[in-house]
Amino acid sequence: MRKSRRAAPFFGLNEHMPVLLALLLGFQHALSMLAGIITPPIILAGQGGVNLLPEDAQYLVSTSLIVCGLLSCIQITRFHIYKTPYYIGTGLISVVGTSFTVIPVATGAFAQMYATGYCPTAADGTKLPCPKGYGALIGTGTVCALLEIFLSFMRPNMLKRLFPPLVTGPTVSLIGISLIGSGFANWAGGSGSCLVHEGSAPTAASICPSVGAPHALPWGSAEFIGLGFSVFVTIIICERFGSPIMKSCSVVLGLLVGCVIAGATGYFSHSGIDRAPAASFIWVKTFPLSVYGPIVLPLLAVYIVLMMEAIGDITATCDVSRLEVEGKLFDSRIQGGVLADGINGLLSGLLTITPLSTFAQNNGVIALTRCANRKAGYACCFFLLLMGIFSKFAAALVAIPSPVLGGMTTFLFSAVAISGIRIISTVPFTRRNRFILTAAMSLGFGATLVPNWFAYVFTYEGDNQAKRGFFNAIELVCETGFALTAFVAIFLNLVLQEEVEDEVVEGKQTANLVDDEADREEWRRIDRGSGAGGD
Secondary structure, eight states: OOOOOOOOOOBOTTOOOOHHHHHHHHHHHHHHHHHHHHHHHHHHHSTTTTOOOHHHHHHHHHHHHHHHHHHHHHHHHOEEOTTSSOEESOSSSOOEEEOSTHHHHHHHHHHHHHHHTSSOBOTTSOBOOOHHHHHHHHHHHHHHHHHHHHHTTSOHHHHHHHSOHHHHHHHHHHHHHHHHHHHHHHHTTOSSGGGOOOSSSOOGGGEESOTTSTTOEETTOHHHHHHHHHHHHHHHHHHHHSOHHHHHTHHHHHHHHHHHHHHHTTOOOOHHHHHSOSOOOTTSSOOOOOOOGGGHHHHHHHHHHHHHHHHHHHHHHHHHTTOOSSSHHHHHHHHHHHHHHHHHHHHHHHTTOOOEEEOSHHHHHHHHHTBOOHHHHHHHHHHHHHHHHSHHHHHHHHTSOHHHHHHHHHHHHHHHHHHHHHHHTTSOOOHHHHHHHHHHHHHHHHHHHSTTTTTTSOOOOSSOHHHHHHHHHHHHHHTOHHHHHHHHHHHHHHHSOOOOOOOOOTTSOOHHHHHHHHHHHHHHHHHHHHHHHHO
16 A cells, blocks of 8 residues: 655744754745846946946945845835834745846946946047946936835735736836847857957957956857856756756756856956955945936836836735735735835945845745745845855856856846746737737837937937936937837827727627538538539
8 A cells, every 4th residue: 555645844924933944945045046136236247337346346246145135024024104004015935136127227328328428438448437327327226216115005906007917018028138138148258348359350359258367268259158058058957857946946056057167167267256355245335326317217117117026926925825815915915015125126226236126936936845934034034144245255256257147147037038928928919908019019129129229319419418318318218128118008008998809699690600601511512512423
């Protein structure tokens, strides 16, 4: 007689669980978040961003881990606002990390800052470090976070009516699609000045990451492509043959394999790791905060997307945590989660980090480990803090070669695009909805594929800085594909009325039914004719 297997116990939200087990599961959550947290600061501090010094990039990676650990505690704890029906936080394992959504806005803004002289450029055209530009990004993001805080006090059903999947789906897809380009550029060697080949012979400008760097090669070399593939293939192998835990950490394992191969073949530079201090914390380095007008509208679109992502992720977290996904308590968790998301966006800027978003990948860890207990969430925050404080760890992450990072980020950014497609799949494909999707995504795809299409519309060269800033803002919005898609989709969704679709009415024949009967009669005549001919 076969012995039946007992299912593993499920640890609910407030149930007692051993501390050691909580630490183990929390470490699993931290590993699943690691790749997503470190990617934005590495990209924004690198050659495709503001070209910060290596020690500044190390600081941003360390601080990103620390801030995500601290601000995740706000979501997990859930505070009641005194004498009001409102809350801050969800009270679930709703962890937060640096958002990918801000990357296309930031890279477009930084390119504009260098073009207009806001950021310094050397005489030969080399882009110099621009901490002022990074400070403008996080300062503007801090102000724009007030929009999400304001929206959090609206009823969830009203928010879903204003920003339905018809709006958020194509917007999220365009974000992922626009990011894939930077991932692929890194996969081939880098996204900065080394991206350009001049003629058939490699020049100093086309050597990645730079002349004199360990194992420097021309952009697009077979060695770079193979190194990125080692990461990509490892992720696929983990998904095909790995255990459930390996599958949830497949991206980190792919990154680890790529780093091992890169280290063995001489791609790593140890100088930055050797120079890095033993420990780091928030505000060890600071950036001059300011508001950069041209990115206000794109960042407002970013926070709308972050809000809708938070609503979807919190709903999924309630589901895998075996909690209700409707009713007053659920609505209260949505309200508290969105409010905490807005507050975290505001605080992250003051803590020198770009806007945060509620991470979805941890829902898979909850389902896998059968643990929705907040102790595991707090343990996750503890490990994130630990990783961030020991800055040698951050220095090692910053030293990862671009092809290894590109192989990982291409996969992650594609996952963002697929998430948007999944959201679109929940939309009924009526004529009205197809029209809205077509109109919104045609502009979004166009601006993503030809990002400089609007660069020559305004030719003003005068001294009026306010006028020039206004034109720059319009240009940046029109060259940011997902922002165009979001604004067009919101507008059309509000002005185009729902249409009553044609339905088959019982007792009446439609054109299709009449055609079916005529077809059957025709086949009967053919059969009779062939039977007569056979006799």
